[in-house]
Amino acid sequence: MGYPEWHKSMSPVQYFIHRSKITIEVEMLRSLLLLIALTFSQISAPAFAAPAKPFNIVLIMADDVGIEGLGCYGGTDYATPNLDRLAKNGVRFTHAYAQPLCTPTRLQIMTGKYNHRNWLYFGILPKGEKTFGHMMSDFGYATCLAGKWQLTSYDPPDFPGADKRRGTGTHPSEAGFDEYSLFHSEETEDKGSRYANPTFLRNGKLHKAVEGAYGDDLTVDYILDFMKRNREKPQFVYYPMALPHWPMVPTPHSKVWSDPKRRLEEDPKYFKDMVEYMDFVVGRLVKGIEQIGLREKTLILFYSDNGTDKRITSHLGKEEVVGGKSKVTQNGIRVPLIANWPGQISPGVSGDLIDSTDFLPTLADLAGKPLPKNWKTDGVSFAPQLFGRKGTPRQSVFFWYDPRPGWDKAGYTRQIFALDHRYKLFSDGRLFDVRGVGMREVAVDARRLTAEAAIAKRKLRRVIDATMQPPLSTTARQEVDAYGRPIRKK
Numbered sequence: 272m273g274y275p276e277w278h279k280s281m282s283p284v285q286y287f288i289h290r291s292k293i294t295i296e297v298e299m300l301r302s303l304l305l306l307i308a309l310t311f312s313q314i315s316a317p318a319f320a321a322p323a324k325p326f327n328i329v330l331i332m333a334d335d336v337g338i339e340g341l342g343c344y345g346g347t348d349y350a351t352p353n354l355d356r357l358a359k360n361g362v363r364f365t366h367a368y369a370q371p372l373c374t375p376t377r378l379q380i381m382t383g384k385y386n387h388r389n390w391l392y393f394g395i396l397p398k399g400e401k402t403f404g405h406m407m408s409d410f411g412y413a414t415c416l417a418g419k420w421q422l423t424s425y426d427p428p429d430f431p432g433a434d435k436r437r438g439t440g441t442h443p444s445e446a447g448f449d450e451y452s453l454f455h456s457e458e459t460e461d462k463g464s465r466y467a468n469p470t471f472l473r474n475g476k477l478h479k480a481v482e483g484a485y486g487d488d489l490t491v492d493y494i495l496d497f498m499k500r501n502r503e504k505p506q507f508v509y510y511p512m513a514l515p516h517w518p519m520v521p522t523p524h525s526k527v528w529s530d531p532k533r534r535l536e537e538d539p540k541y542f543k544d545m546v547e548y549m550d551f552v553v554g555r556l557v558k559g560i561e562q563i564g565l566r567e568k569t570l571i572l573f574y575s576d577n578g579t580d581k582r583i584t585s586h587l588g589k590e591e592v593v594g595g596k597s598k599v600t601q602n603g604i605r606v607p608l609i610a611n612w613p614g615q616i617s618p619g620v621s622g623d624l625i626d627s628t629d630f631l632p633t634l635a636d637l638a639g640k641p642l643p644k645n646w647k648t649d650g651v652s653f654a655p656q657l658f659g660r661k662g663t664p665r666q667s668v669f670f671w672y673d674p675r676p677g678w679d680k681a682g683y684t685r686q687i688f689a690l691d692h693r694y695k696l697f698s699d700g701r702l703f704d705v706r707g708v709g710m711r712e713v714a715v716d717a718r719r720l721t722a723e724a725a726i727a728k729r730k731l732r733r734v735i736d737a738t739m740q741p742p743l744s745t746t747a748r749q750e751v752d753a754y755g756r757p758i759r760k761k
């Protein structure tokens with residue numbers, strides 16, 4: 272029988288009694304919960320006492336890897352010793368979620384808002400949006416943004432309607448960070464390689480096809496140099512890494528790397544090398560922070576922006592998991608989240624629900640500051656849970672997912688849904704049982720709901736209705752196709 276792994280100390284019967292009590296409590300307290308956790312609320316004071324001395328926060332976000340990519344989550348195909356060590360000595364979250372694609376998650380993590388608030392186009396962070404970079408800079412942190420961007424411009428020039436969207440996003444220089452070094456910083460057709468012989472924009476200077484270098488190696492070097500130079504200040508580093516996103520190409524640890532002509536050779540077989548190199552660069556960053564004497568002052572978070580590439584099949588224990596990137600199923604949205612800070616964070620595993628809007632209020636809590644005046648977030652801080660406290664865990668996570676308009680997005684439709692530890696409800700009424708470990712999802716027959724399923728359905732319906740209240744972006748108010756043309760629904 273599957274039941275969540277953080278309840279493994281209970282028998283299934285105890286677990287169901289426990290869940291039933293929670294369900295009743297949720298029902299009784301729904302008004303309060305909606306008020307404090309589920310609505311678009313403004314938080315005016317910190318709910319959490321951060322450690323007294325300011326410290327550094329390094330937020331690493333991998334590009335396209337679900338929980339099955341990491342050994343510490345039960346993945347069996349890739350060696351990830353560095354991440355496994357961070358998890359073993361830190362807190363590993365079993366129920367962290369992300370949107371199924373890059374831009375939707377990147378908007379949420381940087382602005383603390385669900386996509387229906389500020390979504391315009393794929394590959395665009397709307398100009399003028401305030402990010403956690405602005406917030407942490409205002410709090411007095413030295414701020415560094417390094418890795419992949421893809422939020423200034425996306426559509427190729429010949430894509431219908433592209434002239435309305437190209438270059439309308441936020442340039443890295445406007446994103447709220449003191450310094451940046453980024454792949455895909457401007458037009459897509461100029462982006463070059465993210466891996467071997469990388470192209471990147473560093474503080475306004477474009478470096479094109481740097482022969483012999485490898486993207487994430489340069490990024491880690493840059494971050495360590497930034498941290499060394501700013502060692503006297505509290506620092507916030509956001510590292511949206513390039514790995515292990517397509518194209519599947521060799522890494523410096525691949526055998527064929529010794530032949531420079533083969534370094535951009537594409538083959539899905541290189542995915543294993545890429546996941547393992549992702550782990551290696553995380554290890555190199557952690558070791559580098561140790562070597563510059565900042566490890567005791569540095570909290571490290573590791574997260575991923577969406578599930579694994581659909582071309583890749585991996586294993587989670589004995590379960591075969593086909594990569595679910597772009598899909599709204601567990602294999603598309605269930606991602607790793609690890610927090611590690613030696614001497615400050617006690618080892619543990621948390622089953623609390625987390626989503627990408629939660630990082631911004633968590634960072635504010637960690638900085639010991641209230642959110643800036645008039646800043647509204649959909650997120651809920653998980654800072655208390657990092658330090659062994661109960662906090663105010665979410666009772667559900669919400670998704671407004673529609674990656675249109677944008678190049679290559681014709682196959683997508685709008686999906687609005689909410690889920691908890693047991694059920695997932697779409698706005699159109701489809702209900703799924705997601706109870707248990709792994710990627711399980713089973714459609715529930717709406718004509719034969721158990722009492723528990725009926726209560727959960729009502730609860731998740733209220734979450735969707737409450738979260739969908741304004742403000743809404745123009746794209747959320749009027750559904751459009753991949754080319755930005757309004758869709759008239761009958």
Ligand SMILES: [Ca+2]
Pocket residue numbers: 334335372373516576577
């Ligand atoms: Ca991604």
